[in-house]
Amino acid sequence: MGWKIFFSLIFILLAVSILILYWFIPFKTTEFKVKPKHSNFSLDSHEKENLQFYENMRYPDSKISYRIDDCPLKKKDDMERAFEIVSDKSILGFYPAEYDEKISVTCDSRNKIEEGLFIAGEGGPTNITKSGEFNVILNGKVLLIKESKCERPNVALHELLHALGFNHSKNPNNIMYSISKCRQTIGQDIIELINEIYSVPSQPDLVFENASAIMWGKYLDTNMSIRNNGLRDAEKAKVLIYADGKLVKEIDLDSLEIGYGMTITLTNVWIRAANIKELEFFIDYNFSELEKNNNKIVLEIKK
Numbered sequence: 001m002g003w004k005i006f007f008s009l010i011f012i013l014l015a016v017s018i019l020i021l022y023w024f025i026p027f028k029t030t031e032f033k034v035k036p037k038h039s040n041f042s043l044d045s046h047e048k049e050n051l052q053f054y055e056n057m058r059y060p061d062s063k064i065s066y067r068i069d070d071c072p073l074k075k076k077d078d079m080e081r082a083f084e085i086v087s088d089k090s091i092l093g094f095y096p097a098e099y100d101e102k103i104s105v106t107c108d109s110r111n112k113i114e115e116g117l118f119i120a121g122e123g124g125p126t127n128i129t130k131s132g133e134f135n136v137i138l139n140g141k142v143l144l145i146k147e148s149k150c151e152r153p154n155v156a157l158h159e160l161l162h163a164l165g166f167n168h169s170k171n172p173n174n175i176m177y178s179i180s181k182c183r184q185t186i187g188q189d190i191i192e193l194i195n196e197i198y199s200v201p202s203q204p205d206l207v208f209e210n211a212s213a214i215m216w217g218k219y220l221d222t223n224m225s226i227r228n229n230g231l232r233d234a235e236k237a238k239v240l241i242y243a244d245g246k247l248v249k250e251i252d253l254d255s256l257e258i259g260y261g262m263t264i265t266l267t268n269v270w271i272r273a274a275n276i277k278e279l280e281f282f283i284d285y286n287f288s289e290l291e292k293n294n295n296k297i298v299l300e301i302k303k
Contacts, residue, residue, distance in 0.1 A: 063094075081152075131259040206283050220269040222269070
């Protein structure tokens with residue numbers, strides 16, 4: 001009877017050892033590749049780069065704050081009228097702020113000459129970050145030097161449009177022509193481009209830029225990069241990892257500023273199921289986004 005018990009114990013130990021080997025020890029290596037996907041978000045393509053310094057330049061929001069410092073009454077009035085004119089012609093809106101303004105306006109009474117011409121003013125973006133399809137202007141400036149002698153505040157309008165990302169025009173009748181004249185007007189193409197770019201809502205957009213994975217038996221090693229390609233800072237979120245439809249891992253994400261990203265590396269994530277065919281990475285959140293399709297990336301077995 002003792003021998004039977006002894007051999008039974010040996011058999012049980014062997015069976016348990018085999019199960020442990022099966023469940024925990026890698027026997028094969030499986031590599032995964034990204035399954036093709038399509039985006040559902042894009043902007044119309046035309047000669048935007050000729051109008052702006054870079055393509056699709058805009059501030060995060062269509063309501064843009066400004067502050068005017070150390071300007072005489074005439075220049076201050078010209079600048080405020082310029083804000084009103086652009087607001088009337090487009091979907092943009094401007095409002096004064098005491099601090100943390102998006103557009104800073106200052107004035108200088110000293111004459112500046114360049115290539116034999118008086119410089120009327122200077123303006124442009126001062127802080128730009130690339131975010132998806134947009135070059136997002138985080139801050140801009142306007143420096144008014146020479147007072148406008150025109151009925152309309154053409155100098156202030158010219159520099160404001162520079163601060164909105166618009167380049168010089170080759171058309172002498174356009175207000176963005178390099179030499180200021182009173183008859184110049186804002187080109188309709190500028191207004192149309194402003195309305196197109198700012199029609200996109202000011203929302204975050206968390207996106208998988210890349211992901212890779214390899215299985216060592218039942219152990220998963222994975223690397224992924226996530227970026228906020230939106231127009232507003234993204235709140236905290238989670239990454240959910242599914243193996244053949246079953247949740248195997250949750251990862252907490254910190255908030256991400258516009259244009260910022262992060263890389264996540266995981267090693268030795270044990271997966272109970274055998275012979276995994278597909279891995280799915282999903283960004284879970286409770287806020288509105290520009291696009292939904294880029295919140296998920298699917299990896300399938302590499303062939």
